[in-house]
Structures are given as structure tokens and as C-alpha cells.
Amino acid sequence: MTVRQMLMVSAATLFLSALGTGAAFQGGHERAKVVLTRSIELPGTVIQVDFGEGRFDVGDEVILRHVEGAAEAVATYFGRFPVARARVLILPEGGRGGVSQGTTWGHRGGMQGFTRIRVGEKVTPGELKDDWMMTHELVHMAFPDVAEEHHWIEEGMATYVEPIARVQAGQLEAKTIWRDMMEGMPKGEPEPGDEGLDHTHTWGRTYWGGGLFCLVADTEIRKQTHNRKGLQDALRAVVDAGGSIDQEWPLERVFAVGDQATGTHVLSTMYKRWSVEPVPVDLAALWGQLGVRRSGDDVEFDAKAPLAKVREAITRRVAGTGHRLVHEN
Numbered sequence: 001m002t003v004r005q006m007l008m009v010s011a012a013t014l015f016l017s018a019l020g021t022g023a024a025f026q027g028g029h030e031r032a033k034v035v036l037t038r039s040i041e042l043p044g045t046v047i048q049v050d051f052g053e054g055r056f057d058v059g060d061e062v063i064l065r066h067v068e069g070a071a072e073a074v075a076t077y078f079g080r081f082p083v084a085r086a087r088v089l090i091l092p093e094g095g096r097g098g099v100s101q102g103t104t105w106g107h108r109g110g111m112q113g114f115t116r117i118r119v120g121e122k123v124t125p126g127e128l129k130d131d132w133m134m135t136h137e138l139v140h141m142a143f144p145d146v147a148e149e150h151h152w153i154e155e156g157m158a159t160y161v162e163p164i165a166r167v168q169a170g171q172l173e174a175k176t177i178w179r180d181m182m183e184g185m186p187k188g189e190p191e192p193g194d195e196g197l198d199h200t201h202t203w204g205r206t207y208w209g210g211g212l213f214c215l216v217a218d219t220e221i222r223k224q225t226h227n228r229k230g231l232q233d234a235l236r237a238v239v240d241a242g243g244s245i246d247q248e249w250p251l252e253r254v255f256a257v258g259d260q261a262t263g264t265h266v267l268s269t270m271y272k273r274w275s276v277e278p279v280p281v282d283l284a285a286l287w288g289q290l291g292v293r294r295s296g297d298d299v300e301f302d303a304k305a306p307l308a309k310v311r312e313a314i315t316r317r318v319a320g321t322g323h324r325l326v327h328e329n
């Protein structure tokens with residue numbers, strides 16, 4: 001979730017949720033009482049982690065490690081953490097577990113990126129292991145602020161990249177995310193009356209429609225470059241060009257920088273159609289080409305499928321330190 005969705009929530013809901021945690025919400029600045037401040041250092045980055053009042057069953061250190069794992073996954077995918085100075089505010093929630101209501105802003109309180117997230121005081125190590133939200137929020141820091149109608153690319157990119165980043169960092173099995181994509185991507189297909197991603201602001205089209213755009217773009221870039229480049233190279237180039245959440249960019253610029261990095265026109269060409277008209281995707285055919293098929297509750301891979309190498313490249317674990325990417329030649 002980014003700040004725009006927050007603004008779409010009614011003022012009454014905001015007021016109640018602020019009261020519920022003893023926090024005052026003013027224009028994106030958080031006035032919650034901070035009782036503990038720690039910091040996480042990654043190459044080129046300091047992330048300040050602030051804890052609001054409360055007591056976690058697992059202890060603060062385990063929560064801090066969870067933020068660190070999410071930050072490492074993001075740094076692995078993008079080659080480095082996307083901003084030099086970031087803040088994560090953990091708001092403990094009494095009487096419950098889980099991780100919820102993450103929101104991320106650019107340019108707040110002297111920080112390039114600011115994430116506020118609620119974590120239940122009873123959260124378990126298992127819930128933290130399954131949590132995707134912390135990584136999703138930090139992924140938002142790796143994309144510039146674009147105009148309101150393009151919200152789908154901000155959420156779609158985070159939806160698509162978050163599990164891949166966790167697989168590349170060795171935190172998740174590749175099979176898990178292909179199974180999740182088989183389940184989730186159909187929710188991104190256009191429904192009757194759809195007017196393209198820039199004009200159809202439903203939940204399905206925003207999160208999964210944007211995710212579908214990313215999956216199709218990734219596959220197409222890899223097909224056109226004989227699997228030497230992918231969406232990851234495009235997104236890394238955007239971050240390297242300074243396109244993080246604290247910067248405002250036209251979406252055309254994001255795609256131009258991305259296309260230049262892959263030596264293709266995939267993003268700009270897809271955007272021209274997908275933004276203004278419904279573009280259905282034959283997902284059954286795509287899974288077949290990528291060599292992913294259902295097997296009971298799980299999936300199995302077909303290494304002989306025509307795009308099996310593309311699938312392997314998308315979710316290849318990135319080895320070693322320095323977050324270097326190894327490309328298949």
C-alpha cells in the first residue's frame with residue numbers, strides 16, 4: 001500500500017485507527033511515542049527502526065531481524081537498498097498477532113522513505129516467516145512517485161517483486177511463489193467494461209493487473225534478449241538513475257530508462273496498449289510455456305518447457321555478498 005490508498009480511506013476510519021493506537025496522524029507525519037530506536041546498516045544505507053509502545057512476545061530483536069530480512073531481500077533484488085536514509089515505524093498492536101496496515105511514503109521527516117506498519121504483540125516466528133508485507137512496503141521505496149492514474153504500476157511492481165526478492169535472498173522457495181502467481185494472476189485479468197490500467201482502478205486491476213503487466217513484461221524482455229536481461233535489470237536501472245520513492249517522475253520516463261537498460265522497447269510498447277484498453281493474457285498458455293503446472297496443492301516444474309530457462313532466471317537465487325546478479329548467457 002502507498003500513501004494514496006491511505007488517502008482513499010475515509011477520514012473517520014483514519015481518526016478511529018489513530019485513536020486506537022494512541023497515535024496522531026498528520027499529513028504523513030507520525031506522532032506516535034517512540035520507546036526504542038535501532039538502526040540497520042546495509043551498504044550505502046541506514047534504516048532507522050522505531051518502536052512504538054508495546055511488548056512483543058518474541059522480543060524486539062526478532063522484530064528488528066524481520067525488518068532486516070525484508071531490507072536484505074529488497075537490496076538483493078535491486079542490487080542495493082534503493083534509498084540512503086529510511087525509517088520504519090513499528091506500531092505494536094495489543095491482543096493480536098500478525099503484520100498489518102503497512103503504508104509507505106517518500107520524503108518524510110528528513111527521510112527519503114518512511115514505512116509505518118502495525119505488528120501484533122502476539123506475532124509468532126511462523127507469522128513473521130510468512131509475512132510478505134514488510135518486504136512489499138520496502139519495495140515501494142524502489143520506484144518513483146508517479147501520477148495518480150498509474151497507481152497500478154506502483155502496487156503491481158511491489159506485488160510482483162516482493163516474493164521474487166525473497167526467493168532470490170533465499171527466504172522463500174521458488175515453487176511457493178509460482179503457485180501463488182498461478183492463484184493470484186487471474187485476479188488481474190480485465191473484466192467486462194475494463195478501460196485499461198490507467199482508467200480502471202479496481203483492487204484486482206491495481207494489484208494483480210499491475211503484477212500481470214510485470215510478469216508479461218519480464219517474460220517478453222527475456223524472450224527478446226535470449227534471457228540475458230529481465231525486468232529486474234530495468235527496475236535496477238530506474239533506481240540507479242535516482243528513481244526512488246522520494247522523486248516524482250512521469251511514468252514514460254520510468255519505462256524509457258527501463259527499456260534502455262534492456263535494449264528493448266517492451267515496457268513502453270506494452271504501456272501504450274495496457275494503459276488504455278483491456279489486454280487479456282492467456283495465462284494457461286503462459287504457465288505451459290514457462291513449465292509450471294499444478295500438482296495437488298503444489299506446483300511442479302517442467303524443465304523441458306520452451307521458456308523453462310526464463311522461469312528459472314526469474315526466480316534464481318542470488319548468491320554471495322554484494323547483491324551481484326549472475327546472468328545466464
Ligand SMILES: [Zn+2]
Binds near residue numbers: 002
Ligand atoms: Zn503497496
